[in-house]
Amino acid sequence: MIKPEITARRIGDERQPIVIVEGFHPDPERLRSAAESAQFEPAHRHYPGIRAALPKDYFTQVRPVLAMVLREVFGHAGAIDLIDASFSIVTAPPADLTIEQRLPHVDAVQPGRIALVHYLSRDDGDGTAFFRHRASGFETIDGQRSAGYLARLNTELNEGGMPPHAYVHDDTPLFERTAQVGARYNRAVIYRSAILHSGAIRPGAPLDADPATGRLTVTAFLSAD
Structure with a gap:
């Protein structure tokens, strides 16, 4: 087994x-096979695509490396609770995107919330970008x-007009990209929600x-103590 x-x-x-994390899951080919036989349905919570249930042992397989990352990097040494997780594929055409899907967003403002994206497409492709709101300088949005x-x-938005019908991948008039993580097979990116x-x-x-053949990922949202 290759160590992550x-x-x-x-x-x-x-x-x-x-x-x-490179080599996040010990058997990504089994995950891809599970996804290919899974029943995908339209996603909720503003995700621009479709989702399907994960194998029941997914988090058993990745929990050791995930727990180490949360403890050593994010300072969460307590319990890890799963809020939501699924196979996910981006499918929405740009013309169909809602305003929320055409802007950078946060997944949660509560402390201790962690997001995970695990890329499972064999070809390197579109990853995840991070942004700063130009007017406020905010890069994170908490409860305050x-x-x-x-x-x-x-x-x-009311004064300057709505964003164009396109996915956000680079700088825009309202947001500056601060970093980008490219997709790579069996790579995961973990960050605060x-x-x-x-x-x-x-x-x-x-x-x-x-x-x-699509942009297959696992997306997950966690709560960590």
Whole structure:
């Protein structure tokens, strides 16, 4: 068994940690096979695509490396609770994206929330990008910042117009990209859910719903003590 390779980085002016793990799962081919036979359905919670259930032992397989990352990098040595996790494939055409899907976002503002994206496409492709809101300088949105940030963003959108029908992958008039992690087979990126981010889906990227050829990932949201 190949030992996972772990790299921790700090990004942006706020120096928030992100972690990149190569070789995250011990048997990614079995995961791909499970995805190819899974029943995908339209996603909820603003995800621009489809999702399906994971094998029941997924977190048993990755828990040792995940627990070490949460403890050593993010300072969470207590219990890890799973909030939500699934196979995910981006499929929504740019013309169908909602306003929320055309902007960087955060997954949660509560402390202790962690996001995980595990890339399972065989070909390197679109990864995950992280952003700074230009007007406020915010790179993370916590409970104290949330109301003021949303009010300011809404004012900018009302005065300057809605964002174009496109995925966010680079700088925009309202947001500056601070970092990007490219997709690579069996690579995972782990970060605090409060960081502004987006799937870095490039213009013209194929949006294939077939798990054998599409942008197959595992997306997960955790709560850590």
